[in-house]
Amino acid sequence: MLQVISSRSLLKNPVIPLPSFNSSPDEKINRFFQEFESVSEQQQFSNRNKVLLLKQQMHGSAKYLINSLELCSQSYEDAKNLLSCAFASTDLQKYNIVRMFSELKLKSSDDPFSYIGRVRSLIENVKLLKMNGDDFAQYFVWEGLNETFKQHLISITNNVRPSLEAIQEHFFEASDRYLQDSKAHSKTIVKDKCEKVSSTNLAISVDKRNIQRGFSLCCNSDYPLHKVxxxxxxRTPEKKLERIIEPNRCLKCCEQGHLANNCFFQIS
Structure with a gap:
């Protein structure tokens, strides 16, 4: 015999899906808790069940945080506070919202309704966090700096993402450190270049000094006087250099019998 189930009985215990949190930068932990608590209140879950369900809906780093709670401290409020401290930083939320605004783009293959949905969601969060022009300026000023300059500001302010006010307050101090680093880096480059003078350049220099003095690297009777x-x-620059710097040969005039510090030859 076929059993008939009324529509009323089907609506008696509705299944309401719980939201999930994947620990991505685009997610809002506050919104997650609003939706999660709305469902849990309707279903009248106990504190213990709320914790178990919360763990079930967490993914990524958020799940690791929840699992790190001591067994005796696994209340829903403890779990919520821990997640809020990690993911609900107001500064971080503001930063991510401006970042998402900067990345907004309607591609030819995109659904325009999906685009406007993202826009409305971002605008709603701007109002919720009471964001102002400084929040937007801070993002673009900070992102405009190179990594070296950022590291100086982070070191001075002890903040991985300084506010616009902090950037302005400590900008000149960071600039001074940045310029000092640049000077030191430039000196290192110059020193390295000086230390890497090629044997070819040295041979050419020797050639210019000695072409008028009758000096040759070898004693070739067929061609007694010739350029280095x-x-x-x-033939090779390496062989020329080996010949020039052989023992008891002056590196200034290239003649034998004295060293460069005792040479009286004047370079014209």
Whole structure:
């Protein structure tokens, strides 16, 4: 015999889906709790069941935080406070909202209704957090700085994302540190370049100093006087350099018998 189930009995215990939280930067923990508590109040869950359901709806780093609570401290309020401290920072929420505004774009393949839905959601959050122009300015000023400058401001303010007021207050101090770093970096580059003078350049320099003095790297009877760069015996820059810096040869005039610190040759 076929049993008939009335529509009234079907509505007696409705199944209301619970929201989930995936720990992504775009999610709002406050909104999650509003929806979660709305459902849990309708269903009259006990404190213990609320904690179990909360764990069930958490994913990612939020779930690890909930699981870190001591067994004796696993009340719903403890769990909520822990998650709020981690994910409901007002400054972080404001920063993420401006970031999402900056990334808004309706692509040709996008649904325009989905786009306007995101816009309305962001505007709602702007009102909820009472955001102003400084919050938007802070985002773009901060994102406009390079990583080195950011690190100086972070070190000075002891804040990973300083406010617009803090950026303005400590900007010159950070600038001074930044410029000092740049000078030190430039000196290091110059020093490295000086230390890496090629043997080719040294050979050319020797050639210019000695072309008028009758100096040759080798003693070639067929061609007794020739430029260092034209020597057929010491062809490569490395061989030229080895010949020039051999023991008891002056690096200033390239003649043997004295060293550069005792050389009286004047470079014209």
């Amino acid at each position: 760069s034209e020597c057929e015996v010491y």
